[in-house]
Amino acid sequence: MVPKRFTELFASHEASVVPTLVGLSVGDTGRVLHEWVARAEANDGPPPEDPPRSFHASTTLNDRVEASGSFDAVGGAFLLKALQLAEAPDVPGDERRTAAERRADALVEISRFYIDYQPTNPARRRRPHLDIIVQADGSRPAWTVDTGALIPTVDVHQFFCDGAIRRVVTDGHSVILDMGTLTRVVTTTMWLALAMRDRHCRFPGCDRPAHWCEAHHVWAWEDGGPTRLDNLVLLCSRHHHVVHKPGWSLKLLIENNAEVIATSPEGPVYRSHPPP
Ligand SMILES: [Zn+2]
Numbered sequence: 001m002v003p004k005r006f007t008e009l010f011a012s013h014e015a016s017v018v019p020t021l022v023g024l025s026v027g028d029t030g031r032v033l034h035e036w037v038a039r040a041e042a043n044d045g046p047p048p049e050d051p052p053r054s055f056h057a058s059t060t061l062n063d064r065v066e067a068s069g070s071f072d073a074v075g076g077a078f079l080l081k082a083l084q085l086a087e088a089p090d091v092p093g094d095e096r097r098t099a100a101e102r103r104a105d106a107l108v109e110i111s112r113f114y115i116d117y118q119p120t121n122p123a124r125r126r127r128p129h130l131d132i133i134v135q136a137d138g139s140r141p142a143w144t145v146d147t148g149a150l151i152p153t154v155d156v157h158q159f160f161c162d163g164a165i166r167r168v169v170t171d172g173h174s175v176i177l178d179m180g181t182l183t184r185v186v187t188t189t190m191w192l193a194l195a196m197r198d199r200h201c202r203f204p205g206c207d208r209p210a211h212w213c214e215a216h217h218v219w220a221w222e223d224g225g226p227t228r229l230d231n232l233v234l235l236c237s238r239h240h241h242v243v244h245k246p247g248w249s250l251k252l253l254i255e256n257n258a259e260v261i262a263t264s265p266e267g268p269v270y271r272s273h274p275p276p
Pocket residue numbers: 157158161162215216217240244
């Protein structure tokens with residue numbers, strides 16, 4: 001009933017206002033409080049306008065992040081344009097998404113893209129940008145140091161493909177025995193060679209340019225697959241996620257002009273060739 005911005009003021013008036021409410025009906029109490037607010041507003045000027053831009057984002061239950069915001073015309077135009085540019089197309093074999101799902105994927109793409117192209121990172125190839133703890137024997141679920149959230153296996157495998165892996169050996173939870181250096185990474189040179197060969201996402205039907213893409217190990221790195229050009233394929237973040245889902249398989253036929261053959265869980269097979 002009393003607007004939030006007057007809470008403090010009301011607290012200081014409480015001693016004089018509340019006794020006048022004693023014995024009043026609910027309707028009369030409402031009228032008195034309404035009058036009090038009207039006077040407070042008259043003294044305080046009109047209520048503050050909404051800020052030109054506001055955006056709320058917070059972690060909630062189950063490690064989800066809830067976000068909502070409101071933007072002025074210019075900020076909103078930038079946002080909508082960026083979302084439109086970052087939206088990956090739905091291609092055959094890929095499940096259809098609602099407009100809201102496409103926008104959410106686009107916002108994640110924009111965030112990753114922003115982190116990728118930080119000027120303070122000269123190699124611009126430090127991936128991923130989350131520190132994720134994976135139990136070597138797989139006995140516990142992976143989690144991210146950044147927020148403490150548990151990370152689904154499909155995402156862990158995606159990060160294995162194109163992330164820098166560091167080894168930290170611990171005794172139990174807290175005693176660090178050894179910290180290895182980077183043990184595997186797609187080097188900038190290798191990335192460049194891959195981008196030259198594939199030019200864009202190689203998921204059949206997708207043409208997301210290389211700078212939106214990640215390197216995917218066709219033969220999974222954690223299963224012994226080498227980090228070599230003949231085992232890597234360029235995939236946009238969205239399609240990289242798709243091919244790591246159960247039921248999908250991807251083949252790279254180097255001898256056939258680096259043809260990519262994607263098989264979907266339902267069976268259909270899709271093919272793509274690198275651009276000439
Ligand atoms: Zn991958």
